[in-house]
Amino acid sequence: VKTIIHCADLHLCAAPEEREYCLAVLDEIADLARRERAAALLFCGDLFDGFRDLEALRIEFRRRIEALPAGCAVVYIVGNHEPHGAGGQRAGAFDLGGIAVVEDGPFELLVRDGVELLCVPHQPSYSGYTDWKVPPKKTKLRLGLAHGLVTGMDVYAGPDDEESGECAGALDPDLFGRFEVDYAALGHIHARREKTIGACRLCYPGSARVWRKGEDGERGVYVLSCDDRVQGRFEPLASAGQYRVHDLPLGLDGGLDGVEECAASWGARDWIHLRLGGVVDDENAVAEVERRLRREWAGRVRRLDVSRDGVEVLEGIARHALARKFLAVWERGFAAAGPADRSLWLRARQLGLMQMRTIAGRSA
Numbered sequence: 001v002k003t004i005i006h007c008a009d010l011h012l013c014a015a016p017e018e019r020e021y022c023l024a025v026l027d028e029i030a031d032l033a034r035r036e037r038a039a040a041l042l043f044c045g046d047l048f049d050g051f052r053d054l055e056a057l058r059i060e061f062r063r064r065i066e067a068l069p070a071g072c073a074v075v076y077i078v079g080n081h082e083p084h085g086a087g088g089q090r091a092g093a094f095d096l097g098g099i100a101v102v103e104d105g106p107f108e109l110l111v112r113d114g115v116e117l118l119c120v121p122h123q124p125s126y127s128g129y130t131d132w133k134v135p136p137k138k139t140k141l142r143l144g145l146a147h148g149l150v151t152g153m154d155v156y157a158g159p160d161d162e163e164s165g166e167c168a169g170a171l172d173p174d175l176f177g178r179f180e181v182d183y184a185a186l187g188h189i190h191a192r193r194e195k196t197i198g199a200c201r202l203c204y205p206g207s208a209r210v211w212r213k214g215e216d217g218e219r220g221v222y223v224l225s226c227d228d229r230v231q232g233r234f235e236p237l238a239s240a241g242q243y244r245v246h247d248l249p250l251g252l253d254g255g256l257d258g259v260e261e262c263a264a265s266w267g268a269r270d271w272i273h274l275r276l277g278g279v280v281d282d283e284n285a286v287a288e289v290e291r292r293l294r295r296e297w298a299g300r301v302r303r304l305d306v307s308r309d310g311v312e313v314l315e316g317i318a319r320h321a322l323a324r325k326f327l328a329v330w331e332r333g334f335a336a337a338g339p340a341d342r343s344l345w346l347r348a349r350q351l352g353l354m355q356m357r358t359i360a361g362r363s364a
Ligand SMILES: [Mn+2]
Pocket: 009, 046, 079, 081, 188, 189, 190
């Protein structure tokens, strides 16, 4: 049994506020490869956030690759992000620690430790794949590495999805079946997705770190056990942290509690997004709440976003008897509601308080 690590969309970024965080995640991946005595470590595209990041971080990257055990082969296929800013330069022109860099389409077939790797770097279109001259499988197992959107993986590829934005060409899952791939090590979709189509297991581990807001859930890689077949397990990366969003209702006077409760789950690598809502007497109190939150928490997490676009202002609401009565009843219901109903209750709170505008107007 040999172990192969499947990683995708690490998006190493050289920006001062991102650099240390990204390299910490790379360190954890390298540690995992060492601990698992991995025969191979696969980077399935978007290893770097852009070409300038590749250039700026290549020495740090190389240092970590060179520290891996000699038995661990590293294979890197280029995604859609690395060509950004390349201006015709090639990733392979840089020394990334002597790893295999595959950037030319349509494919390259490598063999590492008795396992064939069909490497398909990102390309604008895969429509000609039926004409590719891929040699028949000679080893027990063949892994496919690709960076793109595979159709039929139940992924929403809406208009403002990064994943679909510049990737007009989708991959037909038949490509993997046709070329006898047992396991497709995929990149490009930042959420975790797995599916078996025909005899092939197709897996997206999701981004290996939180690249963009909304990327919630654990970040990680797949650890593959390969003998006659491939079995994968998802391995979370603690250093990647998580994206956590909290909807917090403000009191009528703009007061806020419950932050400490939320913060109990926060880690130093987390990206925290606090969405303030509610109906308040005076919006200036909310501005003060935001300043206080930033002062207190921004330094304790990787990134803190506070948005208060959902806050409505209704002067006099804090003294409004009906509003206070409504909130007292609401509090009891909210406390008894399960986590799944939380957002519904928050919405009801907002709608109920907004109705006070109509009632207040009528009684005036
Ligand atoms: Mn990506």
